[in-house]
Every structure is written in structure tokens, then in C-alpha cells.
Amino acid sequence: MTVATLLCALIELGGSGHYVSWGRLSISLANLTVVGVMVAVFVLAIFLPHPRRPHRDGKG
Amino acid sequence: MGAASLDRNDARATPAVPPDRPVEAGFTASWVYVLGVLSMGAFIVVLASGAVLALEGPTWWHRSGAGRFVNGLHLWSTELFFLFMVVHLWAKYFTAAWRGRGGATWVTGVIAFLVSIPTAFTGYLVQQNLDAEWIAIEAKDGLNATGLGAFFNPLDFGQMLIWHVLMLPLAVVLLIWLHLRLVRRRGLARPMPRQRE
Numbered sequence: 468m469t470v471a472t473l474l475c476a477l478i479e480l481g482g483s484g485h486y487v488s489w490g491r492l493s494i495s496l497a498n499l500t501v502v503g504v505m506v507a508v509f510v511l512a513i514f515l516p517h518p519r520r521p522h523r524d525g526k527g
Numbered sequence: 528m529g530a531a532s533l534d535r536n537d538a539r540a541t542p543a544v545p546p547d548r549p550v551e552a553g554f555t556a557s558w559v560y561v562l563g564v565l566s567m568g569a570f571i572v573v574l575a576s577g578a579v580l581a582l583e584g585p586t587w588w589h590r591s592g593a594g595r596f597v598n599g600l601h602l603w604s605t606e607l608f609f610l611f612m613v614v615h616l617w618a619k620y621f622t623a624a625w626r627g628r629g630g631a632t633w634v635t636g637v638i639a640f641l642v643s644i645p646t647a648f649t650g651y652l653v654q655q656n657l658d659a660e661w662i663a664i665e666a667k668d669g670l671n672a673t674g675l676g677a678f679f680n681p682l683d684f685g686q687m688l689i690w691h692v693l694m695l696p697l698a699v700v701l702l703i704w705l706h707l708r709l710v711r712r713r714g715l716a717r718p719m720p721r722q723r724e
Contacts, residue, residue, distance in 0.1 A: 505613055505614050512562060512614065515558050517558055
């Protein structure tokens with residue numbers, strides 16, 4: 468079984484979309500995932516140490 | 528730290544950068560300052576893969592393995608372009624990057640983002656499949672409801688193709704070029720200092 472087949476089994480792309488509803492709000496699971504990834508990238512970009520950042524020794 | 532440096536409206540910016548040197552300042556040593564470059568990198572892949580698709584044509588991108596791969600590359604690089612661009616926008620918004628001399632840089636970035644949306648949208652209309660026809664009909668209804676249907680006809684394939692492969696990408700390229708030029712000439716807004724407790 469190839470990796471592609473495994474991924475296809477995990478994520479059904481051929482069927483109808485899945486939606487998450489909360490009151491009047493409704494968003495597709497795919498879009499919600501993308502929003503979640505964007506938030507995660509934003510948080511990681513803020514907190515992950517950058518190679519050029521000088522180490523803080525508490526004296527600065 | 529003096530009281531003057533605690534001013535949240537600190538308008539100082541980094542000095543202009545000569546063309547042969549990278550934009551470097553101590554505070555740019557953060558992954559937040561990499562997001563703009565990631566957006567541009569994704570956009571270069573979008574342009575390159577789009578150029579190959581335009582040269583080869585719809586039969587190639589629908590029927591051949593290589594064509595499907597490049598078609599997928601074009602889609603996913605566009606997804607990444609928007610993903611990084613939106614996170615870049617968040618970062619610039621929360622650091623109030625328009626302070627000091629950054630106003631024009633911020634505005635050109637916003638306009639580039641807004642022009643990128645119809646650039647991607649028209650891509651859905653030129654796929655040459657049922658998906659494209661469905662989206663075009665729905666878009667036509669939407670544009671008619673706003674009054675824009677008098678100027679743009681998503682059902683007109685020729686018109687949408689020219690918008691997608693020429694007019695809008697050219698506008699995005701020019702806006703990004705202007706945005707980068709402003710970054711280098713006017714510098715970056717320094718991070719806002721922390722307020723004293």
C-alpha cells in the first residue's frame with residue numbers, strides 16, 4: 468500500500484464536504500483546518516527561537 | 528529604559544538599506560520577519576508553475592501525470608502564498624507596522640493582498656472542467672448582485688483567462704515590487720516597547 472493510498476484513506480476528498488456549525492456560524496472543516504494551521508504558524512513564528520537571535524542571559 | 532523610549536507611538540524606523548545588502552536589524556532575528564519572504568517564495572512557485580501550465584494547456588494538466596503534478600503544485604503554492612501572506616498581515620497588524628514611514632508599505636501590502644484574491648479566484652474559472660463552469664455560474668450571480676456583473680463576466684472564458692494569466696498577476700508583481708522597494712527605502716517599524724507596569 469503506497470503512502471498516497473494511505474493518505475487518501477485518511478482524507479476523503481471525493482465525497483461531500485464536512486461542515487462545523489456553531490449557532491449561525493458555519494465553516495467547512497477544510498477551511499477551519501487552514502485557519503487552525505495559520506494560527507499555529509503565527510504562534511510558532513512568535514515563540515520559536517530564531518538562529519540569529521542572541522541568547523538572553525537575564526542581564527540585558 | 529528611559530520614559531521617552533516607552534512611547535507606544537515610537538515612529539523611528541530602520542534606515543534605508545542599500546540594494547546590495549539585506550535588511551538587518553537586531554529585532555528582525557525572529558521567524559515573524561520571515562513570513563513575508565515565505566509569501567514571496569510561494570508566489571514565485573505560483574508564477575513558475577502557472578507559466579508551465581499556460582505553455583502546455585488543459586489537456587496536459589488534466590490527462591498526464593506530470594500535468595496533474597504541476598497543476599497540484601500551482602494550487603498548493605497558491606494555498607501557501609495566501610497562508611503565509613495572511614499570517615504576515617497579522618504580524619504587521621499587531622506590530623502596527625504602519626507607524627513612522629511605514630504607511631505606504633502597509634497600504635501597498637494591503638492592496639497586493641486584495642488584488643491577489645481575484646487573481647486566485649479567476650484561476651478557478653480557467654480550469655477547463657465542470658468545477659470551473661459551476662463556479663463561474665455561481666460567481667456570475669454573485670457579481671450581478673453587487674453590480675459588478677456589468678464589468679466582469681466569469682462565464683466569458685477569454686476574458687477570465689486574460690485576467691488570470693496577464694492583468695492580475697502583472698498587478699500583483701508590480702505591487703510586490705513596490706512593497707519591497709518601500710521596505711528597503713523606508714525601513715521597518717521598530718517593535719513597540721513594553722509598557723511599564
